[in-house]
Amino acid sequence: MGSQRDSCLWLLVSAMLLCCVSPLKAELKNSQHDSHSNSNITGISIVSFKWEHVKAPYIVAVWVLVCFLCKLVIEANHHVTSIIPESALLICAGFILGGIIWGADHQQTFSLTPVVFFYYLLPPIIVDSGYHMPNKLFFSNLGAILVHAIIGTCWNAATLGLSLWGCQKGGAMGDLDIGLLQYLLFGSLIAAVDPVAVLAVFEQVHVNDVLFILVFGESLLNDGVTVVLFNVFDAFVTLGGAQIDAVEIIKGIISFFVVAFGGSLLGMVFGILMCFLTRCTKNIEIIEPGFIFVVGYLSYLTAEMLSLSAILSCVFCGVCCQKYINANMNENSVKTVKYVMKVLANGSETMIFVFLGISAIDKTIWVWNTGFILLTLLFIFVYRFIGVFLLTWPLNRYRLVPLEFIDQLIMGFGGLRGAVAYGLAVMMDEKKIKEKNLMVSTTLIVVFFTVIIQGILMKPVVTWLKVKRATLHDLTLIEKVQNRVFEHMLVAVEDISGQIGHNYFRDKWKNFEEKWMMWMLMKPSARKTQDHVFSVFHQLNLKDAVEYVTEGERSGSLEFIRNDSVLIDFKKKLGKTPPPPLYPGEDPVPSVSLEMHEQTMNGLREMEDLNSHHLLQEHLYKGRKQHRHRFSRNHLSINTDEDEVQEIFQRTMRKRLESFKSAKMGMALPKTISKHTKKEQQKVRTPNGKNRISVDEGMGLPLIQLIEIIRHLFSIKINLVKLGNDSGSGIENPAFMADLDPVVPLQIPPWLAEAELDSGGVAPSQRAQARPPLTAGDLRRLAPLRISTQSTDSFMMADIPDAEQRRDSFDLPPPPPPPP
Amino acid sequence: LSFLECSWRFCGRFKALWMKAALPDFKIRELTENPIGGRIIAAFFPPEKERLDFPSFVRILAHFRPIGKNRSRDRAQPEQANSRTGKLKFAFELYDQDRDGKISREELLQVLRAMLGLQVTEEQLRSIAERAIQEADLDGDGAISFDEFKKSLEKVDMEHKMNIRFLK
Numbered sequence: 001m002g003s004q005r006d007s008c009l010w011l012l013v014s015a016m017l018l019c020c021v022s023p024l025k026a027e028l029k030n031s032q033h034d035s036h037s038n039s040n041i042t043g044i045s046i047v048s049f050k051w052e053h054v055k056a057p058y059i060v061a062v063w064v065l066v067c068f069l070c071k072l073v074i075e076a077n078h079h080v081t082s083i084i085p086e087s088a089l090l091i092c093a094g095f096i097l098g099g100i101i102w103g104a105d106h107q108q109t110f111s112l113t114p115v116v117f118f119y120y121l122l123p124p125i126i127v128d129s130g131y132h133m134p135n136k137l138f139f140s141n142l143g144a145i146l147v148h149a150i151i152g153t154c155w156n157a158a159t160l161g162l163s164l165w166g167c168q169k170g171g172a173m174g175d176l177d178i179g180l181l182q183y184l185l186f187g188s189l190i191a192a193v194d195p196v197a198v199l200a201v202f203e204q205v206h207v208n209d210v211l212f213i214l215v216f217g218e219s220l221l222n223d224g225v226t227v228v229l230f231n232v233f234d235a236f237v238t239l240g241g242a243q244i245d246a247v248e249i250i251k252g253i254i255s256f257f258v259v260a261f262g263g264s265l266l267g268m269v270f271g272i273l274m275c276f277l278t279r280c281t282k283n284i285e286i287i288e289p290g291f292i293f294v295v296g297y298l299s300y301l302t303a304e305m306l307s308l309s310a311i312l313s314c315v316f317c318g319v320c321c322q323k324y325i326n327a328n329m330n331e332n333s334v335k336t337v338k339y340v341m342k343v344l345a346n347g348s349e350t351m352i353f354v355f356l357g358i359s360a361i362d363k364t365i366w367v368w369n370t371g372f373i374l375l376t377l378l379f380i381f382v383y384r385f386i387g388v389f390l391l392t393w394p395l396n397r398y399r400l401v402p403l404e405f406i407d408q409l410i411m412g413f414g415g416l417r418g419a420v421a422y423g424l425a426v427m428m429d430e431k432k433i434k435e436k437n438l439m440v441s442t443t444l445i446v447v448f449f450t451v452i453i454q455g456i457l458m459k460p461v462v463t464w465l466k467v468k469r470a471t472l473h474d475l476t477l478i479e480k481v482q483n484r485v486f487e488h489m490l491v492a493v494e495d496i497s498g499q500i501g502h503n504y505f506r507d508k509w510k511n512f513e514e515k516w517m518m519w520m521l522m523k524p525s526a527r528k529t530q531d532h533v534f535s536v537f538h539q540l541n542l543k544d545a546v547e548y549v550t551e552g553e554r555s556g557s558l559e560f561i562r563n564d565s566v567l568i569d570f571k572k573k574l575g576k577t578p579p580p581p582l583y584p585g586e587d588p589v590p591s592v593s594l595e596m597h598e599q600t601m602n603g604l605r606e607m608e609d610l611n612s613h614h615l616l617q618e619h620l621y622k623g624r625k626q627h628r629h630r631f632s633r634n635h636l637s638i639n640t641d642e643d644e645v646q647e648i649f650q651r652t653m654r655k656r657l658e659s660f661k662s663a664k665m666g667m668a669l670p671k672t673i674s675k676h677t678k679k680e681q682q683k684v685r686t687p688n689g690k691n692r693i694s695v696d697e698g699m700g701l702p703l704i705q706l707i708e709i710i711r712h713l714f715s716i717k718i719n720l721v722k723l724g725n726d727s728g729s730g731i732e733n734p735a736f737m738a739d740l741d742p743v744v745p746l747q748i749p750p751w752l753a754e755a756e757l758d759s760g761g762v763a764p765s766q767r768a769q770a771r772p773p774l775t776a777g778d779l780r781r782l783a784p785l786r787i788s789t790q791s792t793d794s795f796m797m798a799d800i801p802d803a804e805q806r807r808d809s810f811d812l813p814p815p816p817p818p819p820p
Numbered sequence: 821l822s823f824l825e826c827s828w829r830f831c832g833r834f835k836a837l838w839m840k841a842a843l844p845d846f847k848i849r850e851l852t853e854n855p856i857g858g859r860i861i862a863a864f865f866p867p868e869k870e871r872l873d874f875p876s877f878v879r880i881l882a883h884f885r886p887i888g889k890n891r892s893r894d895r896a897q898p899e900q901a902n903s904r905t906g907k908l909k910f911a912f913e914l915y916d917q918d919r920d921g922k923i924s925r926e927e928l929l930q931v932l933r934a935m936l937g938l939q940v941t942e943e944q945l946r947s948i949a950e951r952a953i954q955e956a957d958l959d960g961d962g963a964i965s966f967d968e969f970k971k972s973l974e975k976v977d978m979e980h981k982m983n984i985r986f987l988k
Contacts, residue, residue: 476952476955476956476972477948477951477952477955478952478953478955478956478964478972478973479972479973479975479976481928481931481932481935481948481952482911482973482976483976484935485856485911485914485915485931485935486911488854488855488856488857488935489856489860489911489914490884491854492854492856492857492860493860493881493884537944537947537948537951540951
């Protein structure tokens with residue numbers, strides 16, 4: 001109920017906003033003459049209404065706001081959006097807005113002009129899709145994609161044009177003044193599958209990856225063909241029918257190759273430029289993301305300037321550079337690029353659909369010719385299916401995994417036309433093509449039909465035909481390792497059989513890449529951490545750590561919740577927490593994180609709060625490197641005392657490792673974490689008092705892993721350690737850097753500086769540095785915090801002999817409930 | 821083997837390679853660079869045999885055929901070489917060199933070391949191996965049995981992973 005009320009409210013507000021703007025604008029247009037003449041006569045005005053100064057940006061901003069408001073209104077109710085795709089609803093919102101404008105202005109003042117569309121609204125979407133393109137999938141299916149894009153589009157254009165011409169000759173469309181060439185022109189602009197529409201509709205349906213990449217890849221790559229066909233036929237129409245001879249046709253074919261390959265090469269050049277740039281931007285990390293956007297946009301515009309295919313250029317720019325850029329830039333920049341691109345792309349998509357709707361409400365462009373329109377719709381639909389089937393049949397002979405019939409059906413059904421066709425239609429010259437308005441209206445109707453009706457039907461059809469859907473599953477390390485093994489296996493078998501196959505090329509490319517490309521395009525530091533399995537491992541550990549913390553916070557009995565200053569740190573860190581952690585029962589595959597959750601939940605209820613606080617410290621240090629930006633927007637200062645920090649770090653790590661190793665040897669602890677045998681249960685229940693850190697093997701092992709990762713990362717990222725007051729990124733636990741003592745010259749990773757666990761101070765104090773922090777075994781020092789809040793107590797407790805502590809510290813916690 | 825029956829036309833190519841392989845100084849250069857090349861070659865040889873005959877050779881290669889669908893003949897035979905289980909078994913045996921039916925931590929570590937050894941340190945390899953085993957190990961014995969292996973890869977699309985195009 002509330003949401004409906006809200007949405008009505010918003011709609012009203014946006015309608016009012018719009019109604020205010022347009023009559024205001026109309027009035028001001030009339031009154032601007034008056035104001036000019038009056039301006040010098042009266043005295044100084046205290047406040048004046050400077051509409052003319054801000055007019056252009058103001059209108060743009062208001063429109064953007066209105067489009068976003070529409071999206072807000074639409075997304076308020078999920079029941080509707082699950083049936084009707086959002087794009088369709090946006091178009092309808094556009095209709096409504098168009099009606100409002102019509103009522104206010106009685107003429108079409110806002111419509112989707114080709115300039116705005118092609119130069120401002122389309123590039124973000126294409127850059128975004130290029131940057132986030134799944135490269136592996138794309139290149140393994142590249143053959144099929146190219147075949148469909150090139151041959152399929154030509155087929156669609158030719159058949160549509162010819163059929164319509166034939167029908168006109170046959171008299172089905174009444175009296176129209178359109179020649180064959182114009183029909184072919186029309187066919188070429190409406191034949192192309194549109195990436196915006198495909199993205200908008202397919203993203204809600206989640207079909208399997210191969211199918212998606214085929215349709216989407218086709219929609220992107222067919223721009224090369226569309227541009228060429230459109231320009232060629234446009235030129236032909238201008239020349240007239242008489243002057244077309246073999247030379248012109250050959251020129252047309254050559255121009256296709258030039259446009260397509262030229263566009264792609266240009267995109268690759270820009271992509272490599274981007275890689276070089278990010279390689280050198282170590283000192284200006286703050287505006288690194290800016291380079292990506294600017295260079296991406298430039299690739300689009302440059303291709304447009306050279307009359308090459310702009311979409312191809314953008315796509316290949318993104319495709320080439322994504323891997324190297326993601327490796328070169330630091331984590332924050334990568335995230336920034338990703339999110340800003342998504343915002344821009346989504347925003348553009350919203351605006352495109354809304355404006356498409358608005359553009360439809362215009363009396364001047366509508367010419368209705370039933371035959372033409374209906375026949376176009378019919379032919380588009382039919383020829384798309386025929387084209388897909390015809391092309392997939394020979395493709396399947398060469399594909400490893402043939403495309404099933406059902407997938408082909410969806411491919412045919414997914415041939416959606418969209419705003420690109422409309423943009424091209426509006427760009428036509430009406431002096432050359434007398435029936436331009438008819439074509440524009442037909443294009444609009446086709447677009448609306450495909451987006452709205454095919455969009456609505458897509459989900460039911462996919463469900464009905466039982467198309468294989470995308471499987472979302474968690475990353476597991478074993479899968480990644482196994483995938484790697486498979487790759488090597490395939491290469492080996494291909495070598496054995498003497499066959500030069502797909503995997504052979506992939507392997508060769510990998511070797512080439514490792515030798516040359518990485519050396520050129522990646523920062524030396526980035527090269528070291530390139531391995532895929534390792535990065536998955538890193539991600540998994542990060543995920544575990546985050547889940548651990550959020551789970552701990554939720555159960556609410558952690559020390560740091562009571563302690564304000566520490567809480568602030570965590571909130572800062574966890575400001576952007578990922579989705580809520582897995583409830584232990586839900587996760588079928590036992591994982592390290594699961595164990596941590598269960599331990600948290602059981603352990604916390606019995607253990608000392610600070611024990612868990614300490615554990616959290618240990619697991620959180622991997623979190624994020626944060627750049628604290630104080631007042632200088634450009635400068636992130638870095639620690640210069642690397643050696644000192646490194647030395648202390650290594651010393652303590654060595655000590656800690658020894659203690660872990662001896663603990664591991666000394667106890668026959670189970671290696672599993674999903675179940676505990678009775679033996680351990682009994683061990684646990686020996687009353688050891690509350691002041692234990694129960695770090696069991698399950699905890700210890702991820703600890704070792706995390707420590708090792710830290711050591712590895714530390715040696716690479718040593719220059720990002722925060723120093724004292726200065727801003728800078730931390731070693732992986734910035735939580736304890738937040739309130740650093742000004743006195744502290746060094747930052748010690750918190751698991752080392754256990755002294756600072758007292759309340760109030762999370763800063764490693766001078767004393768902590770003076771004595772090397774004790775190992776994980778010596779966790780008993782945390783005990784006295786209950787007694788007093790003075791930091792000195794912890795140090796005194798630390799003198800308790802190691803042996804006793806070590807024995808205690810590795811007791812198992814109470815067994816977790818077995819996962820269901 | 822039904823596979824043998826319908827692939828006689830490929831025998832020519834295999835036989836040529838076979839002849840080459842029979843020479844004492846046979847070495848495929850790329851295989852030596854392949855991190856698991858040694859294991860794959862070892863997989864071709866049945867246990868405790870020094871020589872490989874042609875049917876065995878083809879039998880191993882049969883694992884890499886695409887998974888066939890409407891083959892009524894094959895349904896009668898259990899454990900087709902190119903079924904999903906057959907492929908997984910082959911992959912499993914690459915790890916399990918001592919043929920005890922389980923992938924122990926050491927065995928996993930060896931494979932990881934071979935594949936990743938240059939880029940990742942020893943401790944990290946150990947951690948990765950440990951974590952991988954923890955993810956897959958359901959009965960808690962610290963090693964991955966074939967069933968656990970199969971289960972952990974149940975979401976992997978085998979059709980794309982272990983097929984070679986020429987074996988059609």
